[in-house]
Every structure is written in structure tokens, then in C-alpha cells.
Amino acid sequence: MSRIRTLQKQLAAGTLTSVALTERYLARIREYNPGLHAYLHTAEAFALELAHRADERRRNDRDVTPLTGIPLSIKDVMHVHGLPTTCASKILEHFHPTYHATTVARLLDAGAVILGKTNMDEFAMGASNEHSAYGAVRNPWDPARIPGGSSGGSAAAVSADLCVASLGSDTGGSIRQPAAFCGIVGLKPTYGRVSRYGLVAFASSLDQIGPMTQSVEDAALILQQIAGHDPADSTARNIPVPDFSARLGDEIAGVRIGIPEEYFGEGIDAPVEATVRTAIAHLESLGATTVKIHLPHTRYAVPCYYIIAPAEASANLARYDGVRFGHRAAARGNLHDLYCASRSEGFGPEVTRRIMIGTYVLSSGYYDAYYKKAQQVRTLIARDFAEAFTQVDVICTPTTPHVAFRAGERLDDPLQMYLADICTSSCNLAGLPGISVPCGVNADGMPIGLQLLGRPMDEVTLLQVAYAYEQSTSWHRHHPPHYGIGA
Amino acid sequence: MTTAYEAIIGLEVHAQLLTTSKLFCGCSTAFGAPPNSNICPVCTGQPGALPVLNQRAVEFAIRAGLALHCRIAPVSLFARKNYFYPDLPKGYQISQYDQPLCLGGHLDISCDGEAKRITILRIHMEEDAGKSTHDIGQATTSHVDLNRACVPLIEIVSGPDLRSPQEAGQYLRALRAILMYLHICDGNMEEGSLRCDANISIRPKGSTVFGTRTELKNLNSFRFLERALAYEIERQIDVVSAGGTVVQETLLWDEKRGRTLSMRSKEEAHDYRYFPDPDLPPLVVDDAMIGAIRAALPELPEAKMARYTGEFGLSAYDARVLTSEKALATFFEHAVTAHRAPKKIANWITTELLGRLNARGESFESLRITPPQLAGLVALVDEGTISGKMAKQVFDTMYATGEAPQAIIAREGLSQVSDSAALETMIDELLATQSAQVAAYRQGKTNLFGFFVGQIMKKTAGRANPALVNALLRKKLEEE
Ligand SMILES: [Zn+2]
Numbered sequence: 024m025s026r027i028r029t030l031q032k033q034l035a036a037g038t039l040t041s042v043a044l045t046e047r048y049l050a051r052i053r054e055y056n057p058g059l060h061a062y063l064h065t066a067e068a069f070a071l072e073l074a075h076r077a078d079e080r081r082r083n084d085r086d087v088t089p090l091t092g093i094p095l096s097i098k099d100v101m102h103v104h105g106l107p108t109t110c111a112s113k114i115l116e117h118f119h120p121t122y123h124a125t126t127v128a129r130l131l132d133a134g135a136v137i138l139g140k141t142n143m144d145e146f147a148m149g150a151s152n153e154h155s156a157y158g159a160v161r162n163p164w165d166p167a168r169i170p171g172g173s174s175g176g177s178a179a180a181v182s183a184d185l186c187v188a189s190l191g192s193d194t195g196g197s198i199r200q201p202a203a204f205c206g207i208v209g210l211k212p213t214y215g216r217v218s219r220y221g222l223v224a225f226a227s228s229l230d231q232i233g234p235m236t237q238s239v240e241d242a243a244l245i246l247q248q249i250a251g252h253d254p255a256d257s258t259a260r261n262i263p264v265p266d267f268s269a270r271l272g273d274e275i276a277g278v279r280i281g282i283p284e285e286y287f288g289e290g291i292d293a294p295v296e297a298t299v300r301t302a303i304a305h306l307e308s309l310g311a312t313t314v315k316i317h318l319p320h321t322r323y324a325v326p327c328y329y330i331i332a333p334a335e336a337s338a339n340l341a342r343y344d345g346v347r348f349g350h351r352a353a354a355r356g357n358l359h360d361l362y363c364a365s366r367s368e369g370f371g372p373e374v375t376r377r378i379m380i381g382t383y384v385l386s387s388g389y390y391d392a393y394y395k396k397a398q399q400v401r402t403l404i405a406r407d408f409a410e411a412f413t414q415v416d417v418i419c420t421p422t423t424p425h426v427a428f429r430a431g432e433r434l435d436d437p438l439q440m441y442l443a444d445i446c447t448s449s450c451n452l453a454g455l456p457g458i459s460v461p462c463g464v465n466a467d468g469m470p471i472g473l474q475l476l477g478r479p480m481d482e483v484t485l486l487q488v489a490y491a492y493e494q495s496t497s498w499h500r501h502h503p504p505h506y507g508i509g510a
Numbered sequence: 511m512t513t514a515y516e517a518i519i520g521l522e523v524h525a526q527l528l529t530t531s532k533l534f535c536g537c538s539t540a541f542g543a544p545p546n547s548n549i550c551p552v553c554t555g556q557p558g559a560l561p562v563l564n565q566r567a568v569e570f571a572i573r574a575g576l577a578l579h580c581r582i583a584p585v586s587l588f589a590r591k592n593y594f595y596p597d598l599p600k601g602y603q604i605s606q607y608d609q610p611l612c613l614g615g616h617l618d619i620s621c622d623g624e625a626k627r628i629t630i631l632r633i634h635m636e637e638d639a640g641k642s643t644h645d646i647g648q649a650t651t652s653h654v655d656l657n658r659a660c661v662p663l664i665e666i667v668s669g670p671d672l673r674s675p676q677e678a679g680q681y682l683r684a685l686r687a688i689l690m691y692l693h694i695c696d697g698n699m700e701e702g703s704l705r706c707d708a709n710i711s712i713r714p715k716g717s718t719v720f721g722t723r724t725e726l727k728n729l730n731s732f733r734f735l736e737r738a739l740a741y742e743i744e745r746q747i748d749v750v751s752a753g754g755t756v757v758q759e760t761l762l763w764d765e766k767r768g769r770t771l772s773m774r775s776k777e778e779a780h781d782y783r784y785f786p787d788p789d790l791p792p793l794v795v796d797d798a799m800i801g802a803i804r805a806a807l808p809e810l811p812e813a814k815m816a817r818y819t820g821e822f823g824l825s826a827y828d829a830r831v832l833t834s835e836k837a838l839a840t841f842f843e844h845a846v847t848a849h850r851a852p853k854k855i856a857n858w859i860t861t862e863l864l865g866r867l868n869a870r871g872e873s874f875e876s877l878r879i880t881p882p883q884l885a886g887l888v889a890l891v892d893e894g895t896i897s898g899k900m901a902k903q904v905f906d907t908m909y910a911t912g913e914a915p916q917a918i919i920a921r922e923g924l925s926q927v928s929d930s931a932a933l934e935t936m937i938d939e940l941l942a943t944q945s946a947q948v949a950a951y952r953q954g955k956t957n958l959f960g961f962f963v964g965q966i967m968k969k970t971a972g973r974a975n976p977a978l979v980n981a982l983l984r985k986k987l988e989e990e
Binding site: 101102108110115118120121122124219220221222223224226227228254255256257258334335337338340341342344346347348358362382385386387390394 | 554555559601654785790791
């Protein structure tokens, strides 16, 4: 039974209250967060108030959902009205939003408890969480290593059980890559499945909010609550939301799984490849058929991503000018001086780098060579997938080319850092759903993730296959040592 | 202007749409609200907020496109126009760029009695920016009001077809009239609901190539537009005549000093880094929607003119004057409904009413006379209650006070005396006291007739019905 289902059973039986559960999590955060730095902001009073209300709701037997009373965390890039939103940036150091993100509002409607806001790479730009203006997150499996990024705080918090589950955001792999590095489940829904309203934009055509959980079933339960049309987001598709748990437990015999050769071999660490191939063999043993497929434009995904995402970011981040909110430099002078000083002081080096790249690729004279070309490549990448999905139902790849690396190892080499997205970014460019599930560990005991990609809006099949894999293996029962999990 | 050169002018007109809510959020568009009271996370550019397109604004823009004979694009795109300014909350303006909603239309104008067709290159939708004010004498403090931010605008771009400041003025007047007819813009240039920029260049007459153009901004009244264009044409001719070359730049019209000032050169021009806004899906408009909007279009000036000259038998001149503004046409039509004398009513409006407004420099909006009142006045003349001469006197009072003609006539005792018994008694008395003149008349001095009429008119202070007086007098003088 999944973590959320187990807790629900106890809450329903009256052997546990949400207040007791929340207090337990707050105590764990107090104990373990100083070493992990997974949370930027813990909201004790706020969480306990929500827990009280959840217990009352259960007592009155009113609108009890699978999430009622369940303590969650929220990546600090989504608004929770009443808590700060910093995006791990100095420029939003004291920013308090005036409204809830739609996803947050839907979790609160369901009676979920919000423990606090999790650490991340500044404005979700990074693959290691070392680009947080408030200090890096550590990987619970090995504190000398990074937890991945940009939703590294959420991944570390779920992995170390400092929350039942978390909401992350994924622009080029920011949910799946840290999920793989921390040995948890991370689901990026189809673009348009979940509202982005109240998610601070990094790259609007790629960003998508999704669950980071201890099991596949929990991911389905949370997605169920946050998915669906939102009149406040024109890109949130107005189509029916299926029951994401409908096929959990169904056999996968006959399911066709595509294996793209481009995601194996060169650039992928041997132990990672070996582990993922073992996982694929396991899926075959469950009755799935594997089909070799080709996604020839995959090799352009990272360069394409690193043009489109910074281009959109350069405009999305223009509003942080020190005029209406956020950091304003003390410097006196003219308007231009105010802009320059506020933004130079407020943004960290990686954000600055991407704003500069984005501004450059959109500039007159360079637009056609970079931005326009990248959009054309994006179309080709999406076409590769569309063709592949005429032959297969899901596509299976490693989530990352390697396990979590050591802190500081790539900080001075942005290109190496960007290559951590090599297996994940094409999924965002094509707008597909993707999930990472734990599938093993390397010789150092560091987790390895199996990535499954699905057809647009077909999270149901994705979850079915991921669940079948998870339930027939034991990797989801592996937890990092030293955090008193399972006690 | 030196006759050796001709001016090439194109106008970019921004019209604020009369929707009740903003282009991408639900905030009110009401003018004059306290600063920063009509705002929300979307129009203040809060992190995480997203735009949602106001379909009513799309409908209004399509109305403009159809009225100006444009092709409505089945798919158009919103783009981000990037630049920093404190009254631009997101650091970019959402505007349509390379795929606008309306393309390739025209507007026919009349210049010196001749019809001329002006090309409309495109109409696109965009959001307005906020408003900055700077404290006088306190250069360090500025204020930003975001009530106007995100208010829907359409930008209507003409071809380089205008050849004089007067033509440009005519074009803007005709365009303004159509937007007001469509009820999509209030046309108020003072409040900025209608704004105009001009692109202008000169070339030797007969040449087919364009000269270097300058862009004139801030032409926010017909007077500014015509004065600024005249100034700029003169300036460019002076530059070229002196052997110089016109520099491509953006100029600001300074009405106080009566001259243009350089705002920025070509080198300082912004690189707006336009790209499609990923927050807004392509705007798709289907034929059914276009058809429904077309069917609901009101009667436009061209059609009205045809009806006025045909159905009402007005002169082309009167018809053009009456249709030049929606308010005027509405006034005329209401008056005709109250009293079906279109030619007479048209005459009263074009001569008396507009004459007074123009002479006093007053606006049509400030008019006190209502259409039924004017119709009533014409009816009173037609019924013979007052004379045409009296009517002008009554009209003066109506114009000044807004009173109904009946009330003025009653108070001032201006109605005609058409009571034949009373007039007969009056004539009998007159003839009795003027026996010498009566005798002279009867002996053949018939030119004395006017004398008798004059006496009666004097007695009635001009109110006697002249036709009746004539008939009665003739009868009395001839009967003995
Ligand atoms: Zn608003």
C-alpha cells in the first residue's frame, strides 16, 4: 500500500490524527533539515492550523479526500498565500504573494497540510541545487553529493521523509532528474495537464508542475487533485481528467515499450546503462514487448532547450526590476542605474547567464539563427516522438546519464551541468508526460532512475507501467540511511 | 509647402476599446478611478500570474477589421515586445506582431470634395501600459498608475497614402467616426482613448521612391496632428533644399513651442526582441464568429450617406456632414422620427445648429437641444404656429437654455395671431381711423396695401399670420 493510502487508513481508523502526523513531520524537519537544507521556509503554525481543520473535516465526515490531513511540501516557486515565495533568489527575498497557485489551492481544497516551501535552484535554473541563493541542498543518500535540480529540495525532503510528498516543477527535467538522484518517484505531467497559474515562470512553454512522491500510486493521487482546466491559465487544456489510478495494478502484458538507442551508449555511465537495461528486461519479464525505436533529433535537444528556455526566461524575468516588488538596490542615480543595480544584486550568476543567453538569441540579427531555428528543431523532436508512438505505448530510457555527482564538481563548468538534462529535456520540448522511478543503485549505493515517457495526455498508461515495475521490484522500499525511516 | 516636393504620410492610430474589463484580466477599464484601484496580479505583472484573452475585445477588434474592409486572419498570434519602463509591469508588452488579427483593408475619405481610398495595412490587438507622472520640481520622485495597464487597444496602421496634413486630418476624422459608429471606442483624444503617431517623409514630385522617414509621436488632437505634420514637412523640405539629408529618428511634437523635438535616433532605437508569447495559444477565429459579428455590424457612414441622399433626398453635402459623426447622425435620425421633414431638419442642423457650435467652439456633446425639441420647432413652423423668422429667435433661446420651443413661445407670447375674427376687428378699427388712405387706395393707389399690412403687424408685434392678414385686408378694402 502506498504511503498516502497507509496514512489514510490510520487516519480513517482514528489511530492517527493529522495534527499528530504533522507534529511528527515538523519534528523531523527540525531534526534533519539543518543538515539537508531541503526547506527554505517551514510553516509550523500554518501547517498545524491546516491539520486541525483536516481532523475536523474528518470528524464531520465532510469531503474527505485521499489527501485530507496529509503533510506535503511545496517547491518555493509556487505561491502559497500566507507564506513567502523566494524562488531561492535574493531578488524575491521578502516577497509575499497575494494569492494561491491553482495547484496549491486545489491541494488545500482537498484538505492537504502544507509544511513549508522547499529549496531549489534559483528560479528553477540548475541541475544540482547549488544555485540556490540561500545555500545548497544535500543529497540524503550522501551529503557530499548534490540532490539534483532544480526541485532538489523537494526530492531531498521526500527521500528523507521530511514530508509525505512534494509539488515540484519541471522545465527540462527538474522533477525527474532530482527524483532519480534521490531515489524517489517524480512525475512531469503532459504540458497543459496542470495549471501553471501561480507558478513563477521560468520558461512558460516548458514549465509544468508535478508530484514528487515515495511511490507511483501517491503520484497518481496527487496528480488527480491538481490536474484539469483552469480559467486562469490559457495553456491548461480544457479536456476531461481521467482516473489516474484506474489501471494501477493492471497487467502490462502486451504493452509495447520503445527503447530509443539514442538514449544509451555514449555519454551514459556504464553502471547506469546496465541498471536501466536490467529494468527493461524486467519489464519484458512482466509481459511487455520491447521495440527498438529511433529519435534521431534527440542529440539536438539540449542545445535546443538551452536556446528556448533562456529566451522565454529573459522575458519572464524582466519584471524583477526593483520598481514594484522584490529587491531594490539602494543605489541612487537614474532609472537605468536603478534597474542595473537591482538586477545585478538580486540575480545569481546562473540566472544572469541565462538572461544574457536568452536576450542574445532573441536579438535582432540573431533571432533566425538561434530562436527560430530552435523552434524548428523543437518541431522535429516532437515529430520523432509522434512517429515513435505509432509503434509503441511508452518509451523507456535512463532518467539521467549518471548518478548524483559531488557538490562543487560541475559548478565551474556550466556545459557539463547542462548535460545532466540530456535524457529529460526532449520530453519538455515535445510536451510529453514523463516519470522517473527508482530502479537500482550504483556501486556507491547512489540511486538510479528509470524514465518512462508517454503519449500526450496519456498519464494513465505511464502510471500503469511505472506501477507494475515498482510493485514487482523493491527499490521503492529503499530509503537513505540515518533518517530513521521505517522506524 | 514648396510645390517641388510631396509629403508621404502614414498614420498609426491606437484606439482604446470600450470593453468593461481589461484585455488579459477581469479588472475594470473605467477612466478616472483613484490611482492603482483597478489592478490585480495579472495587470501588475505579479510573478506567477498569467494572461487570459478577453473575447469581447477580440470581437471589437474584428468589428473594426470588418468595417475597414480587412481580411480577418483565421489564426493570429500574440507576441512579447520587450523593453524596460516603470509603467510596463511585466517588462514586456503583449502585442500582435508578425501575425496580426486584421490585414489589408481600406478607408475612403473625402478631401476637397474628392473621394480618396486610403489603405489599411493591418489592425492588431495589444495591451496598454500604465501611466507615469513625475513630480514637478522634484526630479527624484515619480508615480506609476497601473489602472490603464492591460487595457485593450487596437493599433490601426494606414499605408503611406496620405499626402498632406489636411488629408491626414480627414483620415483620422473618418476613422474616429467609424470607431464611434461601431461603439468600440469613445474617440476621446483628450483622455487618450484615441492616439496618433505619424510616419512622414518627403520626395520630389513625380518620384516613386520613398525618402527617409521620421516618426512623429504624441499627436493627440486633430490640431496637433495637422500643425505637427505641417511643421515636419516644412522642416524636411528645408533640410533637403539646403543639401542635407533627413535623419531617421523619432520625434516628439511640442505643442507649446510649436516644433518637433528629437526623442531618439535610429541608433538608439529599441531592439524589442519580439517572440510569440508562450502564455497565449494562437488566437483562432472561425467563419461562424466572423459571420455573426458582420451580421451585427451597425449601419456605417457610407451606407447612411446613401440612405440619406436616397430615402430622404438630402444633398450629398448635407448627407456627408450629418454622417461625419455618429452622434450627429443619431441626432438627425431621432429628430426625423419625431417629425418627418428630413430636408428641413437637415437644414436646421447643418446651418443653424452646427453654425452656432462652430462659431462658439462648442462640442456636440455639450449641446442642450434634444432631437424632439428641434423636430418640434420645425413642426411648429410647418403648422403655421410661428413664422420662420420667429423660429430662429426661438431657436436661439433653445440653444442657450435647452427649453422646449412650445414653452418659449408660450412664455414670450410668440405664437402667430391666426384668429380671423380678432384680426378682422383689428382691420376694421384700422380702416376706420385711416379713411383718407382707404379712399386713396380705392381710387387706385394700390401700393398702399403694404402700408395697411405694416400697421397690423405693428399692432400685433409681428405675430399676425401674414397670409391671413393679406387675405382679410384685401377682402375689406375691396368689398365697399
Ligand atoms: Zn487586472
